[in-house]
Amino acid sequence: MPSDRPAQTIAVIGGTGHLGAAIAWRLARTGYKVIVGSRDGAAAMAKAGELGHGIAGMPNAEAAALGNIVFVTVPFAAQAVTLADIRPHLAGKLVVDTTVPLMPPKVARVQLPAEGSAAVRAAGLLGEGVELVSSFHNVAAHKLAQDIDVGCDVLVFGDSKAARSQVVALADAMGLRGIHGGALANSAAAEAMTSLLIFINKTYQADGAGIRITGELNQAD
């Protein structure tokens, strides 16, 4: 273990899924200590072994308890039950929700939840005492899982600028470009964009379309 390895442990809840595994792999390669969680502890251990880089695997709640930073990468349909499961272990922690409100079978159609976004829904489910940020809605998992320039941006939303800044820095460390997207409510834009990208992938036979912010961006104030 290199001595400059970041001290934080990052738990990736739902880390056996495509996006979670890709995030776990990128973070571990960057030097973070990473735990993948799953409802099924054995599946988490198997995925961790497959991903390598010292990643550990365990049930979601145990992973959440050990993580200083907790990514939540589960399907929309599993968001509520998963957050209820790990909520006792999140007090004071930075939580990065990646949930996109896809409503099968019409996943290429924008269908935002009544709360306005999955992120605002997560805030309601988690309550006070958690530093909630949403991000990683628009990065194709299979691109993130390869050692390539994914070529798209990672928009970061949250009502705490300090919490957002941590995730922007994490994205940058992962070889991506993190961009402040503003309040948690603004997550609706990136969540809706995912359905759009699914539509574009299908319509234009594209392999993992993403979005990039154009125009010259200066240092965030």
Added chain:
Amino acid sequence: MPSDRPAQTIAVIGGTGHLGAAIAWRLARTGYKVIVGSRDGAAAMAKAGELGHGIAGMPNAEAAALGNIVFVTVPFAAQAVTLADIRPHLAGKLVVDTTVPLMPPKVARVQLPAEGSAAVRAAGLLGEGVELVSSFHNVAAHKLAQDIDVGCDVLVFGDSKAARSQVVALADAMGLRGIHGGALANSAAAEAMTSLLIFINKTYQADGAGIRITGELNQAD
């Protein structure tokens, strides 16, 4: 007037505003016959003279009556009254709504209307018999108004693929890249993105941030 000038007349309702004037100017330069409309006919005429390229100016309803294609480029607060004003003149026409639901003073915060998007709201206000498309939500007007490569994409939404295709082709003719974005409901993604871009412009002191779809896109099927 060159003989290959497109036969269609395009009305730009609210064409004295920044976005409308920029769209009118780009379309006129491309060879279209363009009319800018305004609540105030004299203001429309003045703007038309300023824009040149043979653009005419008149009250909104007259412009809508003469246009084969009708762009609606008014603020969200004026959407309902404007659509009511021009609706009698839209039967069977292609209508391109550019309305973004910005809710001053918090224009950098995503605040989608109860209908889900300004485009779906427009569909409800216009009723049957109109080919409604929404587009041009994310292009900075001051960039569009210059003879430069704006560097961002124009997402096009509508429930009719044929109507969408016409607007994709118009965007391409204007020197932009039009991209099919799917159903009218998907307009929420681009409308929400506008508040995000306003936030990004402020946070990163950017001059007209936009979005670009990344990844290789093939011919739309």
